[in-house]
Amino acid sequence: MPRIHVVDVPEFRPVVDSAKARASDGYRVIGPRKGYFTIEKAGEMSFNRKDMKLPPAIWYGIFTGGLNGEISSFGREVVTIIGTNQPL
């Protein structure tokens, strides 16, 4: 199951809000705990840049809080991650 961590600062709050808004799709938001939100979801997780109104310079650093998973595609507008067996 892919899981990401999002540092609790305003620039990355749209990522958290996007996941919260999609709880019915299986996105689970935990926290913030010690400065980080955690987002996890069974199967595939995706984020849309325009939906979140993220500037490009933030978009390409979206997983700076930590990525427990693997990026399966990373475009200008949509990023998708999946679970991985790769070591952290």
Place this chain on the structure above:
Amino acid sequence: MPHDALHEEARSDSSYMSEDKRGYRTREVDISMLKPASDDGVQLRLKGVDHSARPTWKLRETVTFYRDVLGLPLIHTISARGWGHPGHPDFLHFFFDAGNGATIAFFYYIGTDRPEKYMPEDSYFYSASHTAWSVDTAEELAQWKETLEGRGLTVSKFTKHEGLESIYFRDPNGYPLEVTRRLRDVEVIDAEDAALTIQAAIEIEDAAFAAGEKMRDIDTVWRRKAKLVEARVGDL
């Protein structure tokens, strides 16, 4: 070599000194031999930038650009016959006021040609060395962009980064310049997060170098960061 010996060597004629005996050749220094600040307990303090300096081979253009186009006052010029070292060219060293006590300075080495390796490049590596000046408000940043464009300069779009919004342009030497404003104060979590990101990256770099490889990508760093963050926050 014991820790203390490095500095003794630096004062002598060792290979740790550059030929002019005024600085380390950092490529030859084993950083692990230096003492961390925690050893002596002395907290050194800085109060921001006094000046940055770069060479120029375009005297008139540089003065015209900074003083007359940007409007930064020329506040000091040193003119000298070298630094007293054989072979050192005569030079001008001049300073423009960039506000809040900071200046941007240039060396003009008289009678020299710009070496090929100092030619400006369109590359990320080259642009990494740049000067970023600060303004306080969005209105001031917008005024800089509109005014400089009105004076004929090509200025980038507004770019929002983590914590900063910036515009970019170049001077007549090809040097990259940035005007930026802070979007928010830096918080404790920013520093804690910075430490975790750098720890993750250094761990990945160490492992890569030990295997005779380079770091592969940022994804690898992000995965190690997840491990560090999960250790910090505890069980989910």
